[in-house]
Amino acid sequence: MTTTGTPPLPKAELHLHIEGTLEPETVFELARRHDVALPYESVEDLRAAYDFTDLQSFLNVYYANMVVLRTRDDFAELASAYLRRCPEQGVRHVEMFFDPQAHTSRGVPIEHVIGGLADAIDAHTDSVSAGLILCFLRDQPAADAEATLRAAEPHLDRIVGVGLDSAEVGHPPSKFTTVFDRARELGLKPVAHAGEEGPAEYVREALDELGVLRVDHGIRAIEDDDLVARLRRDRTPLTVCPLSNVRLGCVPGIGLHPLPEMLAAELNVSVHSDDPAYFGGYVDTNYTAVRDGLDLTPDQLRTLAENSFESAFIDVAARDSFIEEVRAWDGGRPG
């Protein structure tokens, strides 16, 4: 099979936490710049801590590493480093999550966070289109989410949507109905993580109580036949992150991932990377992992990529033109 010299499968990246692209080398570089003491001797030491057992064990390291992100330039450099990688992965459009509460709680002003990310997006418009999705931390009080949305209001021209992330179990979507109502009133597109570690019922709640247009992960929806029928009927997008699911123990191995079952059920699934600096690879690696680990055919990979553009918050003309490009893909290099 040809793997080099051919163009990668075009795709949209819809489930990427920009803070999850913070590579270990960058953690050390920024720590030196800001004179921050790290509890690790070396990059190798830090990488050795990426031995996760569940979502919380990952979140502990993910939030701890963020202490090195301090200035508007830090956020711009973080997002620029990611956006520079997009063309080689076939990523033509990205909607990136960011976690303002993880920064404002440390004294970083929200305008430095949004401003820095927006600077990077503006510097890369020639090679990739990009939008920002502001996530609320579901393990924090709903009132904090409401205050965060108020603080973001002066910057809404830079934000496409709102999301819900962090520790899922015990923090159902219904905890956040008020803030999602307000976000929808403001014209923001609602999405939420649901059914990653939490039950299928959280997916139903995200749809019914938050009015989400996409479900992030949603893999546990497959346990509920009525929900599967509803998701199929409505073509609700599910942004699935296979390497993340394996690394956080949500599925026992790549060969046992429910993605083939979800495709067979004709769900609107697409493949993404979640936190690529932590889970072993960017979206191209996720595509290769499902091709090799689940024996997906070129047509199934095309379906995943078409779904990614169908589910993106882009206009119809852009969507149709990206989908044409997917159909013209030669079947060689998924990423």
Ligand code: HPA
């Ligand atoms: N799940 C929930 N919250 C997150 C994740 C995730 O995989 N990554 C970053 N925040």
Ligand code: ZN
């Ligand atoms: Zn995620």
